[in-house]
Amino acid sequence: MMTKIADSKKYKARIMDAQVERHLNSFGAVSIEGPKGCGKTWISSYHSNSEFLIADSSNHFQNRRLAELDPFMILSGETPRLIDEWQEVEEIWDAVRYEVDRRNKKGQFILTGSSTPKKKEIRVHSGAGRIGRLRMRTMSLYESGDSSGKVSLEELCEGRITPSLTGEVSLKSLAYFIVRGGFPGAIDIPIENAMIVSNSYIDTILSEDAQKIDGIMYDSSKMKLLLRSLARNESTTVSKKKLESDIKEIDGEAVDYDTVSKYLDVFQRLYLLDNLKPFSSSIRSSVRVKMAEKRHFCDPSLACALLNITPDKLIGDLETFGFMFEALCERDLRIYADSFGAELYHYQDYANREIDAVLELKDGRWCAFEIKLGANQIDKAAENLIKIRDKITFEEGKAPSVLAVICGMSNAAYQRKDGVFVVPITALKN
Numbered sequence: 001m002m003t004k005i006a007d008s009k010k011y012k013a014r015i016m017d018a019q020v021e022r023h024l025n026s027f028g029a030v031s032i033e034g035p036k037g038c039g040k041t042w043i044s045s046y047h048s049n050s051e052f053l054i055a056d057s058s059n060h061f062q063n064r065r066l067a068e069l070d071p072f073m074i075l076s077g078e079t080p081r082l083i084d085e086w087q088e089v090e091e092i093w094d095a096v097r098y099e100v101d102r103r104n105k106k107g108q109f110i111l112t113g114s115s116t117p118k119k120k121e122i123r124v125h126s127g128a129g130r131i132g133r134l135r136m137r138t139m140s141l142y143e144s145g146d147s148s149g150k151v152s153l154e155e156l157c158e159g160r161i162t163p164s165l166t167g168e169v170s171l172k173s174l175a176y177f178i179v180r181g182g183f184p185g186a187i188d189i190p191i192e193n194a195m196i197v198s199n200s201y202i203d204t205i206l207s208e209d210a211q212k213i214d215g216i217m218y219d220s221s222k223m224k225l226l227l228r229s230l231a232r233n234e235s236t237t238v239s240k241k242k243l244e245s246d247i248k249e250i251d252g253e254a255v256d257y258d259t260v261s262k263y264l265d266v267f268q269r270l271y272l273l274d275n276l277k278p279f280s281s282s283i284r285s286s287v288r289v290k291m292a293e294k295r296h297f298c299d300p301s302l303a304c305a306l307l308n309i310t311p312d313k314l315i316g317d318l319e320t321f322g323f324m325f326e327a328l329c330e331r332d333l334r335i336y337a338d339s340f341g342a343e344l345y346h347y348q349d350y351a352n353r354e355i356d357a358v359l360e361l362k363d364g365r366w367c368a369f370e371i372k373l374g375a376n377q378i379d380k381a382a383e384n385l386i387k388i389r390d391k392i393t394f395e396e397g398k399a400p401s402v403l404a405v406i407c408g409m410s411n412a413a414y415q416r417k418d419g420v421f422v423v424p425i426t427a428l429k430n
Contacts, residue, residue, distance in 0.1 A: 005053075005084075006045035012184070014039060014143055015339050015430050019134055020047050024080055024107035027132035028100030031086075031111040034136035035271040035298040036209065037201060039184045040112040041084050043136070048110050050077035054092075055085040064088055071095035079108045086111045093131075100130045115213050116269045137274070138182030138299045140332040142429040146177055149429035151413045153336040156421060157359060157367050159402055163414040166427035173426075174373070174408045175311035178324045181301020182331065191311065198305035202227065209270055218266065222255050224306075226263050230273070230295060231306035235323040235330075237292035237348065240264065274298045276330060279345030279358040279366070283397045290348045300327040322373050329371045329406050329425050330357055336430035353388050357406075367402040374409045381405045382420040 020043060023030040032040045045051055052074045056063045067074050067089040075081065075095060086092045096109050111131070141147035150164050179195065180186055186194035206220040206227075229246045238246070240260050247255050255263075267273045274296050280289035297303050303324065304314070314321045334344045341362045347355035357369040368388065370381035385403040393399045404421040406428070413423045 004045045004048070004051060006042045008046065011042065011046050012143070014043055015140065015335055016043060016134065016136055017047075019339065020044075020110075023132040023134060024110070026106065027130065028103070028106060029096050029109035029111060029131045030080075030107075031113060031131050031133045032136050033113045033116070033133060033271065035138070036114040036205070037183050037185060038136050038138045038298070040114070040136050041082075042184070044082045044084065044110045044112050048080045048082035050079070051082035051084065052077065053082075053084045054088040067092060072099070075099050075109070079105075080110050081108065082110045082112070084112050085114060087113045087115055097130050114271065115209060135338070137331060137335050139184055139187060140182065140335040140429075141177060141328075141426060142332070142336075144182060144187050146173075147332075147426045147428055150427045151423050151429070153333065153359075153428055153430055154340045154342075156404060156423065157342070157361060157365075157402055161413060161415060161421055161423070163412070164427075165412050166410075166424050168411050169409060169424060169426050171315055171409065172311060174325060174328075175314040175321065178300045178314065178321075178328050179304045179309060179311050181299040181304075183299060183301065186301070194301070195305060195310070198301045202302060202305055205270060205272060210266055213266060213269060218263070222253070222259065223263050223266075225251050225253050225255055226260060227267070227302075228306050230297070231303040233295055234300070234303045235294060235296065235326040237290070237294050237346075239292065272298055272302070274331070274334070276344060276346045276357075279347045279355075279360065283347075283366075283392060290350060292348070294330075294346045296327050296330065299331065300324050303327065318373070325373045325408055326356060326371045332425060332428065333357055333359065333369070333406070336428065339430040347388075351391075353391065355385070355388060358400075364398075365401045366398070367404065368400040369404050369406055371406045373407070375407060378405050378407060378410070378422055382416060382418060382422075385420055386418060 032044055034040055054064050054067055071091045072095050083092060100108055142149050148166060150166055151161060176191060180191055181198060186197045206223050210218055210223060225247050229243045240257060244257050244260050247253055276294040276296060278289060278291050337344050337359055343360045345358040347358050355368045356371040359367045368385050370385055372378060372381045382405055389399050404423060406423055406425055408425060410422060410424045413427050415421050
């Protein structure tokens with residue numbers, strides 16, 4: 001029997017397992033995309049019956065050479081068959097698409113990809129209807145075992161919650177979750193080692209992945225300056241122009257606007273960034289909505305690594321802590337929302353009204369979430385949500401169906417008398 005990458009006895013279940021199964025039953029092939037190290041290979045191996053690893057370095061990268069020689073040859077094997085890091089040989093996509101058409105069966109292949117080079121973007125979109133695509137992220141607190149899962153986000157969005165005590169949460173624990181991050185390789189090791197993993201991750205991205213994505217030698221030092229600026233502006237809607245000036249003001253270096261734009265595109269295609277898009281489609285009020293994306297790394301641990309932030313430093317800077325906590329919560333909300341087909345956005349309009357996170361359900365209803373680190377901020381957050389809901393209603397727009405505060409330092413999940421729900425992030429699951 002073939003030895004697989006994923007050991008079923010050691011495999012830690014992921015929320016996305018159910019999505020992978022659904023897609024295998026719906027498409028001829030499934031493409032799982034996301035940042036390097038988030039668990040794509042493991043989840044794909046777990047759901048496959050044979051595998052071919054393009055990036056395997058044994059025998060002088062023999063697998064890659066075989067794929068380049070004849071991409072159809074590597075598709076033979078028990079199905080579902082995993083083809084890991086397909087983008088290393090771009091012809092594989094077309095071969096899979098053709099083979100899916102020829103076989104006319106579901107669940108034939110699982111493809112994984114850690115980047116999308118520009119010249120391959122058209123090829124990726126050409127698989128529509130044949131190849132289902134899934135975006136994988138790092139581990140949520142529920143997946144890593146750091147959330148009790150007493151509250152389901154899906155049920156919360158239906159206005160259902162069972163009031164419960166969820167246990168005390170320390171500021172130190174929250175700081176630890178942020179700095180450690182959700183990369184599977186960092187979950188069960190000491191925090192000092194987890195920080196080394198994050199720093200090494202960034203170095204690898206800059207020295208290897210960014211250099212081969214377009215076959216161009218990019219300036220890694222300037223790339224790192226931009227990443228540091230993004231880290232300083234985590235969870236904000238900072239513009240490219242502001243990033244350009246921020247680098248000059250803080251680091252004393254010049255990275256021009258066009259270079260900032262080009263490098264942001266590279267980071268996006270490496271899945272290093274996971275920005276939150278603006279929300280407006282379901283509101284239909286008369287107020288103009290700002291269309292800037294909220295900037296996020298794929299995991300908050302990377303922003304911390306770039307700024308050399310330890311848990312103690314985070315506790316000593318509560319403003320930065322607040323932004324990083326927001327990033328942590330929105331990462332988890334996205335993972336949970338994906339599992340039931342909902343989309344996560346943020347809301348900001350020209351009347352200075354903001355909602356940290358907006359979750360749009362498949363039927364068009366939407367839920368508004370404020371994210372607050374301390375329990376002492378819950379009252380103000382609830383008041384803000386109610387005020388925005390009432391103004392949208394007054395303007396005859398479509399109001400949110402659920403209002404909720406996601407918090408850090410709270411020991412209970414409940415619904416307030418004003419109708420606003422309060423849920424600790426350490427009690428949430430999909």
